[in-house]
Amino acid sequence: MRESLKRELDKSVPGDVTLSDVKKRQILKAAQETVGGRKVSRAPKLLPALAGVAVIGLAGVLGYPYVSDWQEPNASQEPETPLWQLEESLQQVTIPRSEESVMDNTIFYNDETGDFIFKEERAIYSYNVEDQSKTLLVEAGEESLIYEVAYEGEWLVWTEVQEMDWDNSTLNVRKLGSSETVSISDVNAMMPVIDGDHLGYVTFGSGGPTYRLMDLKTGEETILHQVSATADSYLEFNEGLLVASERSDLEGITELFIYDAKSGKMTAEFEVPSVAVSNTQVTHNKILIQFFDENFSGKLAVIDLETGTMSEIETPELGSSSLAAIYGNYVALSVPDGEGETIQLFELEGGALTGLPALDTIEEQLITPRFTDEGTLYLNGEAEDGTIYLLKVAD
Amino acid sequence: MKPKGSQRCLTVREKGGEGLEKREKDRLLTEAMDEYGHYLVRLAYSFVKERTKAEDIVQDVFIRYYINLDNFEGRSSVKTFLYRITVNECHNHFRSWAHRKIELTNKLSPLLPGKNSAEDMALASEKSSKVADAVARLPLKYREVLWLHYYAELSVKEIGEVLNVSGNTVKTRLVRGRQQAGITFAEEGIDHA
Numbered sequence: 001m002r003e004s005l006k007r008e009l010d011k012s013v014p015g016d017v018t019l020s021d022v023k024k025r026q027i028l029k030a031a032q033e034t035v036g037g038r039k040v041s042r043a044p045k046l047l048p049a050l051a052g053v054a055v056i057g058l059a060g061v062l063g064y065p066y067v068s069d070w071q072e073p074n075a076s077q078e079p080e081t082p083l084w085q086l087e088e089s090l091q092q093v094t095i096p097r098s099e100e101s102v103m104d105n106t107i108f109y110n111d112e113t114g115d116f117i118f119k120e121e122r123a124i125y126s127y128n129v130e131d132q133s134k135t136l137l138v139e140a141g142e143e144s145l146i147y148e149v150a151y152e153g154e155w156l157v158w159t160e161v162q163e164m165d166w167d168n169s170t171l172n173v174r175k176l177g178s179s180e181t182v183s184i185s186d187v188n189a190m191m192p193v194i195d196g197d198h199l200g201y202v203t204f205g206s207g208g209p210t211y212r213l214m215d216l217k218t219g220e221e222t223i224l225h226q227v228s229a230t231a232d233s234y235l236e237f238n239e240g241l242l243v244a245s246e247r248s249d250l251e252g253i254t255e256l257f258i259y260d261a262k263s264g265k266m267t268a269e270f271e272v273p274s275v276a277v278s279n280t281q282v283t284h285n286k287i288l289i290q291f292f293d294e295n296f297s298g299k300l301a302v303i304d305l306e307t308g309t310m311s312e313i314e315t316p317e318l319g320s321s322s323l324a325a326i327y328g329n330y331v332a333l334s335v336p337d338g339e340g341e342t343i344q345l346f347e348l349e350g351g352a353l354t355g356l357p358a359l360d361t362i363e364e365q366l367i368t369p370r371f372t373d374e375g376t377l378y379l380n381g382e383a384e385d386g387t388i389y390l391l392k393v394a395d
Numbered sequence: 396m397k398p399k400g401s402q403r404c405l406t407v408r409e410k411g412g413e414g415l416e417k418r419e420k421d422r423l424l425t426e427a428m429d430e431y432g433h434y435l436v437r438l439a440y441s442f443v444k445e446r447t448k449a450e451d452i453v454q455d456v457f458i459r460y461y462i463n464l465d466n467f468e469g470r471s472s473v474k475t476f477l478y479r480i481t482v483n484e485c486h487n488h489f490r491s492w493a494h495r496k497i498e499l500t501n502k503l504s505p506l507l508p509g510k511n512s513a514e515d516m517a518l519a520s521e522k523s524s525k526v527a528d529a530v531a532r533l534p535l536k537y538r539e540v541l542w543l544h545y546y547a548e549l550s551v552k553e554i555g556e557v558l559n560v561s562g563n564t565v566k567t568r569l570v571r572g573r574q575q576a577g578i579t580f581a582e583e584g585i586d587h588a
Contacts, residue, residue, distance in 0.1 A: 005526065005541075005545040005546075005578065006545050008526045009441070009526075009527055009542060009546045010437070011527060012441065012527035012530075013440050017436060017437050017440045017449065018432075018437065019428060019432030019433055019453060023432075023450060024425070024429075026454070027424075027428065027453075027457045028425065030458055031424060031457065031462070032421070032461075034458055034461070034462065232487050251462065276487055278487075298559070317560075317561065336560065336564050338567070340571075
């Protein structure tokens, strides 16, 4: 029976998909050349650190010193929220959404107004928790789709893709409360992310993906970064800092580029001794990253932007979906949970995570953890009703 | 190191004072490509649905294997190592720009008659069974364990090592994956609900 299923799976792949002898020779040649012509790492002292503690090199940019010391992370500096207060703040909301859109985890929460902003395939809505009102904000044109949405404060940005011109997308910007939409067409814009009055996004052109920054008040645009290699993490934009990552041409090194939104200039460049870096998140002048060793075993670390040091976080067994979110010293992680995975909240202290039971009363499995700037953790439940959970970790 | 699973498991001699000679490395790489290349590239294709990308992934996997030949310490089987890197590269591909572009195109494809790529045409010509179609529609975490177990013939323990999850998690995903795909085993062959 095992053989039958193997045959069925095998048949689902075209028969001529195989590793041909020609390809094998190409691989052998490429492997020989890679080893033969392998450059010596610019940061040779850093690489052995992968086996134990993680270390980061801070390449000199704008006068930054070269640092290569692993440091014990400082003890918690954020005020702790009493556990009872955490548990009491847990709130669940079920937003009336179409069955299809429940599967879409694009959803934002505004602490100040109590509004959720979410998209369906052809529309963007807001939903107010208090008065349970659902309001249509944006409707896509006929035969077009709303592809991605970014929201923060008073700004709403979305990309829309037209049926007959699918190589390009329209980037739309609206200040909430205003019915006026600024649309920029003929751009292949993706992955919009808002912080304050700035928008970060990516365009695709002949030169490859390019990160751009737009001042939403003036419309002024700055080209930040041209991606020349593989990027394993989306553009992160928070607290006025943008983080771009891409694999270095040096084996086992990933570079992080930090840009300041106000100046549009790069302020630091880090070399992380890792084959790939994903899940970059900025919080309280630190960057949470997931990094990988040569066996692609994922681990978490925090980079302190003040000292330029990277400290590996001792974690429990992580779920394979590698979901993580951080706010100050609070970290939400995907962990194994019986028959699957769920999200658990931890407190980061002294380089280790202490589990907090704040989400333990939730029976369904949780996905997609995110924090608002004000410190509210919001998560999606996996059940069909699409319940959202809110947990305030900061006052 | 004992072979695991039904496929022969290659081993690399334990790290000694000297690195492996180039000829020995070439031999080991060639042997690994002969043994696992076909399976790895088809497994990668089942994830990324792009012939060139699948080949690129497997090329990177074997180059990484070649580079690390000196560093094997006899703890990890070559088979587990190769599958692990392949699966992780596929996971990374899902987060990559290229995949986002494909995802966008696929999302739009129902609106775009006549815009099928050569890859789409190839896909359309595949002789997928109902079972394979059902597996293909599963969430990644279930799909990958079914492929690794039933196609690549990895044991539960090996899949745990490849995916960095516990054996119990693998077993659970196998059961749920089979249930969700409607796969039941009859005395001879498989049934699809």
